[in-house]
Amino acid sequence: MMNTPLTLTGLLNRAERYFSKKEIVSTTLSGVQRFTYGEYGKRTRRLADALSKLSMGKGDKVATFAWNTHRHLEAYFAVPCTGAVLHMVNIRLSPEHVAYVINHAEDKILLVDEDLVPLIEKVQSELKTVEKYIIMSDKDTLPETTLSPVYSYEELLKEADEEFVFPEDLDENTPAGMCYTSATTGNPKGVVYTHRGIVLHSMATGLADSLALSERDVCMPIVPMFHANAWGLPFASVWFGTKLVLPGPNMTPQAIASLIQEEKVTLTAGVPTIWLAFINLLEKENYDISSLRAVVCGGSAAPKNIIRAFEEKHNVPFIQGYGMTETSPLVSLSTLTSEMDNISLEDKVDTRASQGLVIPGLDVRVINENGDVPWDGKTMGELIVRGPWVAHEYYKDERTKDTFRNGWLYTGDIAKLNDSGYIQITDRTKDLIKSGGEWISSVDLENALMTHDAVYEAAVIAVPHEKWQERPVACVVLQEGYAESIKDELVSYLSSQFAKWWIPDELIFMDEIPKTSVGKFLKRALREKLGQEMTVE
Structure with missing residues (x-):
């Protein structure tokens, strides 16, 4: 067989050659802009030429600090196709962590969206390796800024060559991109993606039993392009x-619904908080979302009431995915097999609420102290993963040895497998609640609470207990129109579904549950806050 390298250059070449008239829709600060793939290819080559003239070389790190727009997409290919490495910096990290990841990655050039410039200005004195700043803007003139030396993205492109030729000798194992974990504790950890890994991950995305992404689709990644490659989309x-x-900086439920309606989006992807707000909007306002063939959800478990709303009220399949920054990120999807064609709506919702089947190309196991767990839907263990788009180490980080062992990625997620091999994540190892020697799943309790009409969000954490070691406490945000007098009803609601010893000892009502930069519940903050305030007796 021919040893043809799998590089991103081949992906871009194909788009230019066969789909030059297909469209990219980009929402920026000034409104909606439209480009064909032919125009996109020329702009991408101009960017590669411009960056090369600014001394970007093979192996150099180039950072983006940007929303989901056409310019970010141009950097997705212009940087790695020249042999450099694109570092997509999470704009929602704390200033301390933004400075840390840029310095740790040793970024040489930084591309930043105009409205995000103030965030970089706050940390510029701490940035040790950045030599040049490029501001991405629709305006003809650069905004006033303390960044220096600074360049205009569009002015650079005007002076660059649209026929720039990418090197043909790139090894498929060359690093192409990198992202850092969102870091609930300690500093973020860097993950490097190779050309080969991204190409194979992209191929898996198009498989019929995966997301079945194809030329006929209209895809809107709401998941940020600075987070785990926007799930590879x-x-x-x-x-x-x-x-x-590409929805840009204005990702309100109204803006998302309007884009779906106007552009006839067929596939879209985002975190549960996005879809919760979206479903609430559809309860109040009318939008045509009939073009959707699937909604993809990831980042954390989606409440069943959201799944049921999409599947039953709007007839839109709701696919829950599981993955990590370390896995590029797709590992599994809650797609339905042919055996499930005639199952009830409730069984369908239960299946969609799982993390699904591992996608072709990867291997997973769930292990505990006794080895591999039985596929009984009950026995829990840690989920471990291996495959060609799974990282094998953290970038220059000694924490590698704790996570990557014997050729496997130890995810830190506690899971169980049903008799069909569907994965059900029950908790993070650090979030499991051990009460009287028995494990309680905070995720199961959260999902149950969020099926009640009164509950908008719920997070369950462990609080120290003098007798039982730990006990669960639920933090609840109520829907509009409900009061804290609903507390007893919520306890009864849980009591009908779980053993008595699983029921939280306290329900604490809050206006908002703190979240990470990617929308996950920040349980560390809850534990710190409540741990200082209470010990259940």
Whole structure:
């Protein structure tokens, strides 16, 4: 067989050659802009030429600090296709962590969206390796800034060569991109993605029993392009010639619903908090979302009431995915097999609420102190993963040895497998509650609470207990129109579903539950707050 290298250059070449008239829709601060893949290819080559003239070389790190727009998509290919490495910096990290990841990655050039410039200005004195700043803006003139030396993205492109030729000798194992974990504790950890890994991950995205992404789709990644490659959707969409809709900085439920309606989006992806707000909007206002063939959800477990609303009220399949920054990120999807064609709505919702089947190309196991757990839907253990788009180490980080062992990624997620091999994440190892020697799943309790009409969000944590070691406490945000007098009803609601010793000892009502930069519940903050305030007796 031919030893043809799997590089991102091949993905871009295909889009230019076969889908030059297909469209990319980009929402920026000034409004909606439209480009064909032919125009996109020329702009991407101009960017590669401009960055090369600014001394970007093979192996150099180039950072983006940006929203989901066409310019970010241009950097997705212009940087790695020249042999450099694109570092997508999470704009929602704390200033301390933003400075840390840029310095740790040793970023040489930083591309930043105009409205995000103030965030970089706050940390510029701490940035040790950045030599040049490029501001991405629709305006003809640069904004006033303390960043120096600073360049205009569009002015650089005007002076660059649209026929720039990418090197043909790139090894497929060359690093192409990197992201850092969102870090609930300690400093973020860097994950490097190779050309080969991204290409294979993109191929898996198009499989019929995966997301079945194709040229016929209109794909809108709401998940940020600075988070785990936007779940790989930008790379796969360019390769397949999929029409891309990039929602930019204004990702309100109304803006999302309008783009779905106007652009006839067929596939979209985001975290549960996005879809919770979206469903609440659809209860109040009318939007045509009939073009959707699937909604993809990830980042954390989606409440069943959201799944039921999409499947029953709007007839839109709701696919829950599981993955990590370390896995590029797709590991599994809650797609339905042919055996499930005639199952009830409730069984369908239960299946969709799982993390699903591992996608082709990867291998997973669930292990505990006794080895591999039985597929009984009950026995819990840690989920471990291996495969060609799974990282094998953290970038220059001694924590590698704790996570990557014997050729496997130890995810830190506690899971169980049903008799069909569907994965059900029950908790993080650090979030499991051990009460009287028995394990309680905070995720199961949260999901149950969020099926009640009165509950908007719920997070369950462990609080120290003098007798039982730990006991669960539920932090609850109520829907509009409900009061704290609902507390007894919520306890009764849980009591009908769980053993008595699982029921939280306290329900604490809050206006908002703290979240990480990617929308996950920040349980560390809850534990610190409540741990100082209470010990259950």
